[in-house]
Amino acid sequence: MAEPRWLEADEQRTWRAFLGATQLLFDRLDRELQRDAGIPHAYYEILVWLSESPERSLRMSDLARRTRSSRSRLSHAVARLEERGWVTRRDCPTDKRGQIATLTDDGYAALTAAAPGHVDGVRAHLFDALSPEQVRQLRQISEAIMRPLAADDTAVTAPPPADGDRTR
Numbered sequence: 001m002a003e004p005r006w007l008e009a010d011e012q013r014t015w016r017a018f019l020g021a022t023q024l025l026f027d028r029l030d031r032e033l034q035r036d037a038g039i040p041h042a043y044y045e046i047l048v049w050l051s052e053s054p055e056r057s058l059r060m061s062d063l064a065r066r067t068r069s070s071r072s073r074l075s076h077a078v079a080r081l082e083e084r085g086w087v088t089r090r091d092c093p094t095d096k097r098g099q100i101a102t103l104t105d106d107g108y109a110a111l112t113a114a115a116p117g118h119v120d121g122v123r124a125h126l127f128d129a130l131s132p133e134q135v136r137q138l139r140q141i142s143e144a145i146m147r148p149l150a151a152d153d154t155a156v157t158a159p160p161p162a163d164g165d166r167t168r
Contacts, residue, residue, distance in 0.1 A: 025125055032121045037114035042067070043077055044118065047086065047111040050103035057102040059092060086110055 007015060030041040037044070049066050050056050058066070064074040078101055081087040086107030092098035103111070127135060 028125055029118065029121050033114060033118055036117045037110070039110075039114065042069070043081060044111070044114060046074075046077060046081065046101075047103060047107055047114075050087065050101060051108060051111055055102070056108065057100050060089070060099045060101055063101055081107065084110070 026041065033039055033041050033044050039047075045067050046063065049063060050058060060071065060074060060078070063069075063078075064071050067074060069077070078087055078089060082089065084106075086104055088102050088104060089099045090102070092100050130138065
């Protein structure tokens with residue numbers, strides 16, 4: 001068996017800083033969304049994916065891949081969103097085993113109401129802490145990390161939002 005490629009001291013510090021920063025950022029954004037909009041970030045992400053899809057609809061299996069959720073976890077989340085009247089589900093007309101989730105007008109209104117506060121949080125906790133050069137570097141680093149992982153994965157990575165898209 002090959003010897004593990006242990007992390008050098010600088011790599012270990014970088015790894016731990018990366019973990020700490022991403023966990024703190026996602027925890028903070030989740031808490032703020034729950035406080036301000038009454039929904040966890042996972043639900044917000046579902047609403048975003050649906051809002052960016054044709055006819056605001058996606059097959060549940062596609063939505064699960066895009067949100068990186070198990071089908072059972074996604075089904076539970078969509079059920080909660082259905083209770084609020086923000087999402088509906090219907091059988092897929094071409095495949096009776098599948099279902100299609102659709103963002104309702106009320107769900108879109110909830111998303112557009114939550115988006116400004118969420119974007120403020122993303123800006124305050126991420127982008128305001130970085131220079132324009134660091135933002136460019138962060139994007140390049142993130143893309144370099146995602147590229148080989150996405151090549152081996154069936155999950156869909158987030159498409160770049162259209163110019164002026166403010167829902168993420």
